[in-house]
Amino acid sequence: MSVLVLDDEVHVIQAFTNDREVLRKVVERAISGTSSEFIADSKRIEAELKVPAPGRLGAAMAQIILNTLQSPRGPGTPINQLTRIANEQFRVPGRKSVLLFSPGFGVPSGMEYSWKALLSAANRFNVAFYTIDSSALTTASLNSEQVSELQDEASAARLKTLTHGNGTVTPAIAKAQDTAIDAGNAHGLRTLADLAKSTGGFLISNTRDLRGLGTRRGLRIFLIPFVDRL
Numbered sequence: 001m002s003v004l005v006l007d008d009e010v011h012v013i014q015a016f017t018n019d020r021e022v023l024r025k026v027v028e029r030a031i032s033g034t035s036s037e038f039i040a041d042s043k044r045i046e047a048e049l050k051v052p053a054p055g056r057l058g059a060a061m062a063q064i065i066l067n068t069l070q071s072p073r074g075p076g077t078p079i080n081q082l083t084r085i086a087n088e089q090f091r092v093p094g095r096k097s098v099l100l101f102s103p104g105f106g107v108p109s110g111m112e113y114s115w116k117a118l119l120s121a122a123n124r125f126n127v128a129f130y131t132i133d134s135s136a137l138t139t140a141s142l143n144s145e146q147v148s149e150l151q152d153e154a155s156a157a158r159l160k161t162l163t164h165g166n167g168t169v170t171p172a173i174a175k176a177q178d179t180a181i182d183a184g185n186a187h188g189l190r191t192l193a194d195l196a197k198s199t200g201g202f203l204i205s206n207t208r209d210l211r212g213l214g215t216r217r218g219l220r221i222f223l224i225p226f227v228d229r230l
Helices: 020-032 035-049 056-070 078-091 112-124 134-140 144-163 171-199
Strands: 002-006 010-014 096-102 127-133 220-225
Touching: 002 020, 002 056, 002 078, 010 020, 010 035, 010 056, 010 078, 035 056, 056 078, 078 096, 078 112, 078 127, 096 171, 112 127, 112 171, 127 134, 127 171
Parallel strands: 002 220, 096 127, 096 220
Antiparallel strands: 002 010
16 A cells, blocks of 8 residues: 545655555554645655665556656646546556545536546556545544534634625525535535546445455555545
8 A cells, every 4th residue: 555645746655565554654644744744755755766676566666656746747636636646557467446535526617528537547557446535534523512513613604704794694595505515515525426436446425434445355555635625
């Protein structure tokens, strides 16, 4: 497994390894670390990987990461970043998998071709995306009191925005705003679902129980937590 973090760029914070303890610690850092830390880690690992790796498979796996980091940069969108990752998977044989933690993202107008290119690259190089709704994991980890407080704060902020200081908000306006927010969230999840379904994986949402993931034999997994701002 290899651990990457995507924000405005692709950062590798762990090269391929089968050391479970190392992976556990790196995943914890991916959750709590800062962008500046990820950049420093990625530069260090990139320099280390430029030293020839022993064995054909080791060299190919190192080259996957190097080329992903060094490939031409398009706009820093999840679609372009995931395409860069998928395009490099031809270097190793067999089925590869990407375990993708993300709160969801859309396909902006004008990027439909890029979206199709991502799906095409994944299928051409035998890459399955297993997508996990990270917003569901975050919400489910809160206790009921915390959830209630967050909902109250969100409602107050939404009302302040809608009233524009005049203190008047109609039920229709409030409902329209809630509907727009729900639709946006659903759209992001649909993208995750489509990415998984179109590449032979599946979406996991509304649960914190991830037992059994990554245990299928023959899978090589990229673990890619998305930062919340995406």
